[in-house]
Amino acid sequence: MKMTILTLFPEMFDGLFSHSILKQAQDRDVVSFHVVNFREFSKDRHQRVDDYPYGGGGGMVLTPQPLFDAVKHVKEQAKGKSPRVVLLCPQGEPYSQKKAEEFAQEDELILICGHYEGFDERIREHLVTDEVSIGDYVLTGGEIGAMVIADSVTRLQQGALGNETSAVTDSHSTGLLEYPHYTRPAEFEGMKVPDVLLSGHHAKIEAWRRQESLKRTFTRRPDMLSKADLTPKDQAIIDKFTKE
Structure with a gap:
């Protein structure tokens, strides 16, 4: 399985993918993680990825262009069918073991981590296939939610755990x-x-x-x-x- 994470803070994932089950899963070629800084796709000369919201209000909103181009780039490298694009946000479907099992059946996932006040609505309407929330609370960004999905989906992959019955008997499974x-x-x-x-x-x-x-x-x-x-x-x- 291939998992690509689009974030403004790729260094946050260094420790997660370098230890324990997730590292072992990579070493066994069960899963591959790719962390991409979508700021690199910004066409703004200062590589800005956010702007003030139309209509006024506090906070900054992520602009569509960098994320649309980043997702397009990842999809062009996909070997199979078009991967599901998962947006981490407080308004999304509550994440559950059932959803993890559903994602685990995919060959490839793209996880989008937001920051600031929110996303341009066109990202929700025309780019993503799933919106997921890990709980009824608000975090600084979507990175922690992406970590939750990466961990919960990886351990369901065949060969990720030393004992294949562990994931079957876990709570909620x-x-x-x-x-x-x-x-x-x-x-x-x-x-x-x-x-x-x-x-x-x-x-x-x-x-x-x-x-x-x-x-x-x-x-x-x-x-x-x-x-x-x-x-x-x-x-x-x-x-x-x-x-x-």
């Missing part, structure tokens, strides 16, 4: 929060690992994990249960929690 984890020692300062996890009985362990996942979701994020794919047995467990 199943529609529920993930079950608790334990490791050695079996007892620490009087606190013991649940006996079932030491039993070696895989069916019982899976049943325990499912119950704990349902319990954790019920207590922490009950709103998720209405969208989860629940079996009759799952529903019976939830009914029991409700009565308790």
